[in-house]
Amino acid sequence: xxxxxxxxxxxxxxxxxxxxxxxxxxxxxxxxxxxxxxxxxxxxxxxxxxxxxxxxxxxxxxxxxxxxxxxxxxxxxxxxxxxxxxxxxxxxxxxxxxxxxxxxxxxxxxxxxxxxxxxxxxxxxxxxxxxxxxxxxxxxxxxxxxxxxxxxxxxxxxxxxxxxxxxxxxxxxxxxxxxxxxxxxxxxxxxxxxxxxxxxxxxxxxxxxxxxxxxxxxxxxxxxxxxxxxxxxxxxxxxxxxxxxxxxxxxxxxxxxxxxxxxxxxxxxxxxxxxxxxxxxxxxxxxxxxxxxxxxxxxxxxxxxxxxxxxxxxxxxxxxxxxxxxxxxxxxxxxxxxxxxxxxxxxxxxxxxxxxxxxxxxxxxxxxxxxxxxxxxxxxxxxxxxxxxxxxxxxxxxxxxxxxxxxxxxxxxxxxxxxxxxxxxxxxxxxxxxxxxxxxxxxxxxxxxxx
Amino acid sequence: xxxxxxxxxxxxxxxxxxxxxxxxxxxxxxxxxxxxxxxxxxxxxxxxxxxxxxxxxxxxxxxxxxxxxxxxxxxxxxxxxxxxxxxxxxxxxxxxxxxxxxxxxxxxxxxxxxxxxxxxxxxxxxxxxxxxxxxxxxxxxxxxxxxxxxxxxxxxxxxxxxxxxxxxxxxxxxxxxxxxxxxxxxxxxxxxxxxxxxxxxxxxxxxxxxxxxxxxxxxxxxxxxxxxxxxxxxxxxxxxxxxxxxxxxxxxxxxxxxxxxxxxxxxxxxxxxxxxxxxxxxxxxxxxxxxxxxxxxxxxxxxxxxxxxxxxxxxxxxxxxxxxxxxxxxxxxxxxxxxxxxxxxxxxxxxxxxxxxxxxxxxxxxxxxxxxxxxxxxxxxxxxxxxxxxxxxxxxxxxxxxxxxxxxxxxxxxxxxxxxxxxxxxxxxxxxxxxxxxxxxxxxxxxxxxxxxxxxxxxxxxxxxxxxxxxxxxxxxxxxxxxxxxxxxxxxxxx
Numbered sequence: 001x002x003x004x005x006x007x008x009x010x011x012x013x014x015x016x017x018x019x020x021x022x023x024x025x026x027x028x029x030x031x032x033x034x035x036x037x038x039x040x041x042x043x044x045x046x047x048x049x050x051x052x053x054x055x056x057x058x059x060x061x062x063x064x065x066x067x068x069x070x071x072x073x074x075x076x077x078x079x080x081x082x083x084x085x086x087x088x089x090x091x092x093x094x095x096x097x098x099x100x101x102x103x104x105x106x107x108x109x110x111x112x113x114x115x116x117x118x119x120x121x122x123x124x125x126x127x128x129x130x131x132x133x134x135x136x137x138x139x140x141x142x143x144x145x146x147x148x149x150x151x152x153x154x155x156x157x158x159x160x161x162x163x164x165x166x167x168x169x170x171x172x173x174x175x176x177x178x179x180x181x182x183x184x185x186x187x188x189x190x191x192x193x194x195x196x197x198x199x200x201x202x203x204x205x206x207x208x209x210x211x212x213x214x215x216x217x218x219x220x221x222x223x224x225x226x227x228x229x230x231x232x233x234x235x236x237x238x239x240x241x242x243x244x245x246x247x248x249x250x251x252x253x254x255x256x257x258x259x260x261x262x263x264x265x266x267x268x269x270x271x272x273x274x275x276x277x278x279x280x281x282x283x284x285x286x287x288x289x290x291x292x293x294x295x296x297x298x299x300x301x302x303x304x305x306x307x308x309x310x311x312x313x314x315x316x317x318x319x320x321x322x323x324x325x326x327x328x329x330x331x332x333x334x335x336x337x338x339x340x341x342x343x344x345x346x347x348x349x350x351x352x353x354x355x356x357x358x359x360x361x362x363x364x365x366x367x368x369x370x371x372x373x374x375x376x377x378x379x380x381x382x383x384x385x386x387x388x389x390x391x392x393x394x395x396x397x398x399x400x401x402x403x404x405x406x407x408x409x410x411x412x413x414x415x416x417x418x419x420x421x422x423x424x425x426x427x428x429x430x431x432x433x434x435x436x437x438x439x440x441x442x443x444x445x446x447x448x449x450x451x
Numbered sequence: 452x453x454x455x456x457x458x459x460x461x462x463x464x465x466x467x468x469x470x471x472x473x474x475x476x477x478x479x480x481x482x483x484x485x486x487x488x489x490x491x492x493x494x495x496x497x498x499x500x501x502x503x504x505x506x507x508x509x510x511x512x513x514x515x516x517x518x519x520x521x522x523x524x525x526x527x528x529x530x531x532x533x534x535x536x537x538x539x540x541x542x543x544x545x546x547x548x549x550x551x552x553x554x555x556x557x558x559x560x561x562x563x564x565x566x567x568x569x570x571x572x573x574x575x576x577x578x579x580x581x582x583x584x585x586x587x588x589x590x591x592x593x594x595x596x597x598x599x600x601x602x603x604x605x606x607x608x609x610x611x612x613x614x615x616x617x618x619x620x621x622x623x624x625x626x627x628x629x630x631x632x633x634x635x636x637x638x639x640x641x642x643x644x645x646x647x648x649x650x651x652x653x654x655x656x657x658x659x660x661x662x663x664x665x666x667x668x669x670x671x672x673x674x675x676x677x678x679x680x681x682x683x684x685x686x687x688x689x690x691x692x693x694x695x696x697x698x699x700x701x702x703x704x705x706x707x708x709x710x711x712x713x714x715x716x717x718x719x720x721x722x723x724x725x726x727x728x729x730x731x732x733x734x735x736x737x738x739x740x741x742x743x744x745x746x747x748x749x750x751x752x753x754x755x756x757x758x759x760x761x762x763x764x765x766x767x768x769x770x771x772x773x774x775x776x777x778x779x780x781x782x783x784x785x786x787x788x789x790x791x792x793x794x795x796x797x798x799x800x801x802x803x804x805x806x807x808x809x810x811x812x813x814x815x816x817x818x819x820x821x822x823x824x825x826x827x828x829x830x831x832x833x834x835x836x837x838x839x840x841x842x843x844x845x846x847x848x849x850x851x852x853x854x855x856x857x858x859x860x861x862x863x864x865x866x867x868x869x870x871x872x873x874x875x876x877x878x879x880x881x882x883x884x885x886x887x888x889x890x891x892x893x894x895x896x897x898x899x900x901x902x903x904x905x906x907x908x909x910x911x912x913x914x915x916x917x918x919x920x921x922x923x924x925x926x927x928x929x930x931x932x933x934x935x936x937x938x939x940x941x942x943x944x945x946x
Contacts (some may be wrong), residue, residue: 002800003533003728004807005885014810014886018817023806026813026830027708029677034714040707041575045797048537055791059546061561063554072551075778082469084502086543088509096518096534098526099734104857104917107455108516109733112509115458118934122495128933132735134587137778145631152633165778172752172774176598178633218489247481249491262778269543272562273552273779275587275736287931293734298927301920304454310927316590316627317868321636326627329588329724329739333732336509343458343498343505344468351494352471355481362484363476381485402555410553433475 001045063407065270069435071364073385073426074214074410075136075163075240076273077265079353080430082344085267089337099293099332103308110307113295113332116339123245123342124259125252126281131293132335133278133327136262137169140208140238142280142291142325143258144170145177147206147234149289150322152177154205157233159184159191161213163240164415170208179205189217189378189387193224200231206258207231210238211248215412216385216424217378218248225255234258242266242279243428244383246354251281258282267341268334277334288314291325356429357384364427364436371444373451377422384428387412390421392450397423400446406439455511459935462500469502496937515918516733517862523888525815527834527865527877528622528673530703530725535795538728538788547787552779556764563763566780567756569790570740576793576801577699577719578712579742583752584781589700591776592720592739593628593667595752598773599718599743600665600694601632602750606771612664612692616655618647620673620869622700634664641871645827646678649687656691663693670714671701673869673877674827675812675834685715694718694747699739702726703881704809704833707802717744727789738785752776807882808833811889815880818893822900826872834879836872847903847910849874854921855902855913859895 006014011023020026046054065078089095093108100106100113113131120129133139140162148154156174158167160183167183174181184196184207191209200207207228211219221237228235237251239261251259263277264270282290288311296310316323345353361384368374373391390397394411401408409423416422427436481490500508518524524531542548550559570582586592597615604612615629618639626636637655642648647668656663666688671677678684685695697716703726705711711719723729724737731737743751752775753768768774796804809832816825816835823837839849853863853876865877880889902909914920 001535001795002803002807003535003883004803005883006807006811010886011807011810014814018810018813020813023810026809027806029679029830029832030705030709031679031682033682034709036578036707036710036713040798040801042572042798042801043794045800046794048795051537051791051795052541054794055541055787056544056546058561058565059541059544061559061564062546062550063558064545064549065551066545066549068558070551070554072553074553076552078551080469080471084468084506088506088513090539091510091513092520092534093513093516093518094733095539095730096520096531097516097733098524098529098531098731098862100516102517102853102857102863103922104854104914104919105517105862106515106733107918108512108514111455111457111515112512112733114934118457118459119495119497121934122497134591134736135777135779138587138591138776163778165775168775169777172598172776173594173631175773176594176601176632218485222488245491245495247491248485249489250495253491269548269784270551271542271548272550272559272783275738275782275785276779294931294933296927297932298923300922304919306454306919306922308922308924308927310924310933311931313928316623318623319627320623321626321630323623323627323630326590326594326624326631327588328590328622328624329722329731329737330735331587331732332734333730333736336733339458340505340509343500343508344502345497346462346467346469346499347494347497348465348499349467349469349471350497351491354491356471356474358481358484359474359478360476362479381489383485398555402558407551407554407558429471432472436476 068405068407069438070407071409071425071427071439072407074424076270077241077428078270078430079243079265079428081267084344085337085340088340089333094333094336100309107307110295112336112339114297114307116335117295119339119342120279120281124281125250126259127284128287129281130290131295132331133280133292134331135276135278136238136240136260137166139260139278139280140166141170141173143236143260144206146286146289148179153179155180155182155203156206156208157182157184157199157204159209160186161191161215162208162210162238163214166238189215189380190219191224193220193227196224197227200227204231204233206234206236208236208238212241212244212383215387216382217380218382221254236260241384243353243357246350247358248383263338266338268337275331275334277331277338289324290314292327292330353429360431361386361427364425367436367440373447377419385424385426387422387424390423391447393421394423396450397446401442404442406442457935458498458500458508461504462498464499466499466501468500468505522860523884523892524862525864525878525880526862527879528700530879530881532728532881533883534728534730538791541791542784542787547784560762563756565787565790567758567763569786570756572793573721573740574742576706577721577742578710579719580745580748581751582740582742584740584786585752585776586739586741587777587782588735588737589720589722589739590624590628592741593624594631595776596696596718596720596741597628597632599747599750602773603747604664612662614659614662615664616666618668620871622698625667625698645674645676646680647684649680649683652684652687656687663691665694665696667696667698669698669701671704671832674836675831676827676829677832681714700725701833704805706805707798708805712744717747723785723789728792729785729788736782736785738782804882811880811882811884815878815889815893819896822897834877837876838872839874839876842903843874845903845907847907849876851910852899855899855910857914858916861892861895
C-alpha cells in the first residue's frame with residue numbers, strides 16, 4: 001500500500017497533459033550515472049492485516065508497563081495518563097498539521113502552545129518558556145549554548161549528578177561548538193558546593209545541576225545559586241522528573257536563570273524514551289536569545305485577540321547562520337499533550353501527584369532498607385527516587401527480580417562505579433502498595449539466594 | 452464562536468478532570484520527609500477545570516486548526532502527504548508505547564529489532580553504510596552529520612578545515628547548523644538552470660583551498676530541480692578534501708530512483724516526518740536519522756542496534772565516536788511509524804510514491820505556468836517554485852495569494868522561500884492527492900490570478916472566511932505577550 005490514490009489510467013492521462021509518454025520522461029534530469037538500476041532491497045509490501053500481525057509480533061517481544069511492575073526511573077518516569085489526553089491529542093487537526101506559520105488556519109495549535117508556555121512558566125516560576133525542544137538533554141545543551149553566546153567559547157561546569165546521558169550529549173556539543181565542560185564532584189550524593197566554589201573561573205559561563213539529581217537526592221540549590229551568581233555565571237537547572245514540581249520549590253524560587261526539563265511523562269506515552277519533550281524556560285533577560293519557536297498573543301485585522309509565532313528574527317529561517325539555534329521541527333504535539341494533561345490534573349491534582357510520588361517512594365525506601373543488607377546510599381532528602389546499597393550486585397538482583405515479573409532499580413554501577421553495588425529505585429503514583437510489597441518480598445528472596 | 456477563551460479563564464476553584472489512585476500506603480507530614488525550604492510554598496496556579504471543559508476546549512482548538520486530514524496542503528519542502536492511520540495504531544501498541552528506554556535488553560527485543568531493521572532499510576534507501584536513529588529532526592541530523600564530518604577531519608589532522616559551502620537556495624537550518632558546529636559558511640550561487648553554479652564552486656574551492664570541510668546540499672534542491680551536475684560537484688568537493696552532506700528534506704522525489712550515496716554524498720539525513728509519512732504534529736515530533744558512508748562509520752554516535760547469537764542488543768560506539776546527540780534511542784514512536792510505512796510500501800510502493808510525487812508536481816506546474824511566472828522552466832521533481840512577480844506588478848503579492856487560498860480551504864504553499872526567487876510560491880502537491888484535488892487547486896489558482904487582475908481587493912483583504920483575519924505580527928514582536936497572567940489582560944511580558 002503506497003497511499004497513492006490515482007490509478008494508472010489517471011496517471012496516463014496526467015502524463016499526456018504534461019506532454020510525457022511515461023514517468024521515465026519526467027525523470028530525465030536524473031543522470032544515468034547516478035540512477036539506481038535495480039529495485040531497493042527491502043522486504044515486499046504488506047497489506048494491513050499482515051502488517052498488523054508483524055508489528056504485534058514485535059511489540060509482544062517487549063515488556064510493557066501494563067504487564068510488568070517496574071521500579072525503573074533514571075530519567076524516564078511512568079505516570080498515569082487520563083484517557084482524555086490521548087483522545088484529544090490524536091485529533092487529526094492537531095496531528096496532521098504543520099508548524100503554524102499560517103496563523104489564520106492554525107489558531108488552535110498556536111493557542112495551545114501559548115497555554116503550554118504559560119503552564120511551563122507556572123510550574124517553574126520562570127518568566128518565559130518556548131514552544132518546546134527535542135528532549136531534556138538537548139534542552140540542557142541549548143541552555144549551555146545560550147550561556148556561552150555567539151562566541152561559542154568559555155566553560156560550563158556540570159554536576160556529576162546530572163543525568164549521565166545528558167552529560168554525554170552536552171560533551172558531544174561542547175566538542176563541536178568549542179566550549180569546555182568540567183565536571184563537579186559529589187559529596188554524599190549531591191553536588192559539592194565547596195568544589196564548585198573552587199572550580200569557578202572568570203571563564204565560567206554556566207553551572208548546570210539537576211533537581212532532584214540523577215541519584216534521586218535533592219541538591220543544595222540555594223548554596224549552588226549563591227556561588228554561581230557570585231561568579232557571574234548562569235544558573236541552569238535540569239529537571240527530568242517534572243512531577244517533582246508539584247511539591248518541590250520551583251527553580252524560579254531559588255534563582256535559576258534557565259530551566260531545561262524533560263516533559264515526556266506529562267501526558268505522553270513513554271515510547272522507549274521518544275519522542276520526548278524538551279521544556280525550556282528562562283528569565284526575561286534571555287527573551288531575545290531563546291532557542292526555538294515562541295507563540296505570542298496579538299490582534300488580527302478585525303481587532304480580535306489572536307495568536308501568532310513571534311520574535312522569529314531569532315530563528316534559522318530568518319537569521320540563518322546567525323540564528324540563536326538551528327532548531328526547526330520541535331515537539332509540538334507532545335507539548336499539546338502536556339497542556340491537556342496539566343489542565344486535566346489541574347492545580348489540586350498536580351500537587352497531589354507530587355505528594356503521592358513522594359509518599360509512596362518514602363514508604364518503599366523504608367520497607368526496602370528494613371531488609372537485611374540493604375541500606376540508603378545517602379542521607380539526603382529525596383523525591384520519588386532513591387539510591388540503595390545492595391548486598392549483591394544489582395545485575396544479580398535484577399535478574400532475579402525479572403523472573404518474578406518485576407523490573408528492579410537502575411544499576412548505578414554502570415555510570416558511577418565509585419558507588420559500588422547500588423540501585424536507584426523509582427516509585428511513582430502508579431506503583432501500589434501491593435507492587436511495593438511484591439518488590440520487597442522478591443528482593444529479600446533474591447538477595448538470600450545469592451548471598 | 453470567533454474566539455476561544457484560554458483554559459485559564461475557565462472553571463472554578465475545586466474543579467478537576469482527573470483523579471489519582473487511592474492512597475494505599477501510610478503517609479507522613481511532608482515536612483518530615485523533605486526540609487520545609489525545599490518544598491513549594493504555593494501549588495502551581497494551573498487551571499481548575501472539569502473533564503467536559505477540557506474536552507470541549509481542546510476540541511474547539513482542534514477545530515480552529517488545519518491539517519492534512521482537513522484539506523489540500525501543498526506546502527513546499529514540507530511534504531505534507533497523507534499520514535496513514537495504521538501507523539498511528541501500530542505506534543500505539545502497548546509493546547511500543549509503554550516501554551522504558553533503560554529496560555533490560557532481554558525485555559525489549561522487539562524494540563531493538565525494529566530499530567535494527569529500520570536502520571538497514573534507511574541505509575539501503577540512502578545508499579549509506581550505516582545509520583544513527585538518534586536525531587529527533589532534520590536540523591538535529593544536520594548538526595550530527597557536521598559533527599561527524601568535523602571529527603573525521605580532526606582525526607586526519609585537518610582540524611583547520613573550517614569552511615562549509617551552502618547553496619543560496621538552502622534551508623535556513625543548513626547555515627544555522629554549520630555555525631553550531633563552529634564552521635564558517637560560504638554561500639554558493641545558483642546558475643541559470645537553478646543548480647549549483649559549477650564555475651562559482653570552482654572559484655570558491657580555489658579561494659578556500661585547504662579549508663573546505665563540507666558542502667551541504669539537497670538534491671533535488673529547494674527549487675524542485677535535480678542538479679544534473681551532481682557527479683562533477685561531488686568530485687570537485689572531494690578533490691578539495693571536503694565531505695558532501697545531503698539534506699534529505701526533499702527525498703520524497705528520489706525513492707528507488709537514485710540514492711544520495713550513489714550521487715557521492717558521504718552523510719545523509721532523512722526527514723521521516725516528510726518522506727516516511729509520519730505526522731508533523733503541528734511542528735513536531737519528527738525524526739532525522741542520518742546515514743554515513745563507510746569511512747565515517749567510526750565517528751557515528753552510539754550505541755547502535757546490533758544482532759547477535761543471543762538476540763538483539765545495543766552495541767557501544769567505538770573510541771572515535773562523536774558520542775551521543777541526545778538521551779535514549781531517538782524518537783522511537785516516530786521511528787515505529789516510519790517502519791510501518793516502509794513495510795507497508797515495500798520497494799515497489801516506495802518507487803511508486805516518488806514517481807507519483809514527481810508526476811503530480813509536473814501536472815500542477817504545467818497547468819499553471821501560463822498564469823504565474825516560472826523562473827526555472829524545467830521538468831521538476833516533487834515540487835516547483837513560482838514567482839508572483841507578475842501579480843506583484845498589479846499590487847498583489849505572494850502573501851496575498853497565499854491568504855486568498857485559505858478562503859478556498861486550501862493551505863498555502865511555502866512563500867518567500869527559497870530566497871533566490873522573488874515573491875516565491877513553493878508548491879509540493881505530494882503523491883497522496885487525487886487528480887480531482889489537483890484539478891480543483893489548478894482552477895482556484897487560475898481564479899486567483901484572474902482576481903489579481905480584476906478584483907485585487909478581494910485578494911488583498913483575504914482571508915475572508917477564517918476564524919481570524921490577518922495578524923498584526925509587528926505588534927506581537929514589539930510587545931511580546933508570551934504567556935497568560937492573571938492580573939492585567941493583555942499582559943505584556945517585560946522585554
